[in-house]
Amino acid sequence: MKTFVVKIIFIFCAIAGFCQKSLVSYDDIKYLLHNNLLRADTFLIAKGYMIAKKDNNSKNRQYTMTTQDGSFVNINMRADGKRLFMEIETNEIDQYNLLRESISQYLDKDAMAAGVQSYSVKDLGSIYITINDTMPYNPIKKDYDMQIVGDKHITAYD
16 A cells, blocks of 8 residues: 555656656846847757747747647847846646746845836846736636846856
């Protein structure tokens, strides 16, 4: 009986770990902001994202991933000189929870004003999160818009 319970727990942990493999955490964002767009392409494709738009002239990239239950995660990245800016649009609550939990130990400040959660994160920058209802309305799903602005001293390596 004990081995059965241990096997069930192990399978559950493996499934939970596999599901979060494609979601973006603090460490992933830190890596992406410190590296150029070509490394971001490689990194996000390895995580299971597809390149939706790639514009080399304006240095914009859009990555997308959809799941079987209709959830999506879109990551928009823009290079401005040596700095990168990120925006994550999703209706996946696990992505929202993973990001909040992974930055919790690195928080310098957090605030809530006019429906926008803002976090100042050590060695990363600022994260602004807006939560809206989905269209058509679904009480279980929300739309999350997360904007990540790196500190002015964080530049991308070539």
